[in-house]
Amino acid sequence: MSPAEVLTAAAPLLWAALAELLGERAGVLNIGIEGVMLIGCLTAALAATPLGPWWGLAAAAAAGCLANVLFALVIASGADQVVAGTGMVLVGAGLTGAIFRSLQARGFSGALVPTLPWGPLELGALALVGAVWWFLQGTRAGLVVRACGENPAAVAAAGQNPVAVRVAVLAVAGALVGVGGAALVLRASGSFVEGMTAGRGFLALALVLLGRWRPLPIAVATVLLGAATGFQFHLQGLGLAGVPYQLLLALPYALTLAVLALVPPSRIGGPAALGKTYRRQR
């Protein structure tokens, strides 16, 4: 499996994981990205089929942004993040399934979706690693975002509105997740199938956690996972006698876990206010 193909396989997950990282550094545990990603997938396929892949990409980003803003507004109203996120997973899976089924009856098969050439989505994901790192560590806005994740009350005391910051961060993150979904459709498969994210949204959550909320370890782990998955398929093809394929399928995850265990902890735990409901003090 060529490095280019490894990046194609890893790109959807990388977009999603970096989006999740942004949200979590702002203090929002968004477990709903599996649902948002599915919305991005279906939107990409629906827009790309008549209009071309670039419109598919743009539409997926817009749909992801919209879905995440809805989620952000729900948690801004004081709802529990885990409950709202679980709702998002169900809404994303149910909505895309229902819409796809009704369109299927009218002849949209999900096959033969126009694809993008290699490059924009793969290299874009790599560029995003640097961009997220620079934003969080090197800009004033990044500092405010991180402060929202550690102590939103202090941000409010300093005259900023943490709720507004979180909504803005989630809007951007939603667009990135949408792009991840688009990468899955427009690069990695050229098709739409119900439930095609196959757990990548949850995998992104795990990668952020294991990468200890830092872009570079997250990116390394994601690409490693993509490479190991390809290598594992290669081993299956070689037909190693006596090795059950389930074991080979699990190999990439075990390997990623082992590598991430070696990452030195720079901090203990995640952002201090992660997952906590914040309401404005009156």
Next chain:
Amino acid sequence: MDGMRRLALVLVVLVVAAFAVWGCRRQAVQESFKVALVTPGPVSDAGWNAAAYAGLKRIEKDLDAQTAHFEASSPAEFEESFRDFARRGFALVFGHGFELQDAAMAIGAEFPHTDFVITSGLATRPNVAGLVFRLEQAAYLAGVLAGKVSTSGVAGAVGGMEIPPVRLVFDGFRKGFLAARPDGKVKEVYLGNWEDVAAARQATLSLIDQGADVIIHNADAAGLGVFQACRERGVLAFGTNGDQSSVAPDVVLASAAMDIPEAMVRIAREVKAGRFTGTVHTFDLASGVVKLATNPTLAARVPKQAWDAVAAARKDIVSGRIELEHFGP
């Protein structure tokens, strides 16, 4: 006032009685052939359940039957729905999947006047039958064709999970491929699920990297990823279960297909004529229900000698000269 109320009551009773009499008469007039289908999942899956629903609709049209469908979302609903249909006087109830077999045996014993037919079912009673499709025979023909069109002599097979129906199809394909290419090799890869199209594409690319130039899949919806990889690398693909030529007309050369609606119509016809037998009904190549469905747009590219080999293999399977491992008796 009291008289008015009494009059109203009498009127209501009269109306209800009239409806009841009319209803009974209607039922007596329309003592039609009633057929029901219970599926273990949604019929919008463009695959397994959708095929059964299409069969039910054909029975409605071809046999002038009154039909009903129930989507069972849990195993508890298998028996419940069977009992309900039997009580309502349905002559024939299809249970679409091996998992409905136990429920059919239990309810079949309670209601001897309703016939139950279980797809992939092996248990039988006088009023419970099974439908078995010998899809591995069509897969063997796909293997022969693949062996004739392959230049590298390496074929790939991408499966969802290694369950018996998938393994039998791949085994049939391998035997056919090796019959046409004794020096050939078939490489198998499993995804671990049925919907990860991106993984299916990645797995297929890795098989192509290992020299495969013909690919068969049995991965349900994820098969779209297999076709995409074949499209990108200019490799021919083979579909399974249904005729998939229209799904990817540029890469699917042929499909190992079973015509589930046709099998259902044939069984329903037997029930209607009173010739139903509680046995396992096997549909093979000879029945025409299982076949190698070829893609007319790509078939012209294949040399005649390859089609001759497929026709010869078909003859050998039908005559019993070639025997394949299969499901059921």
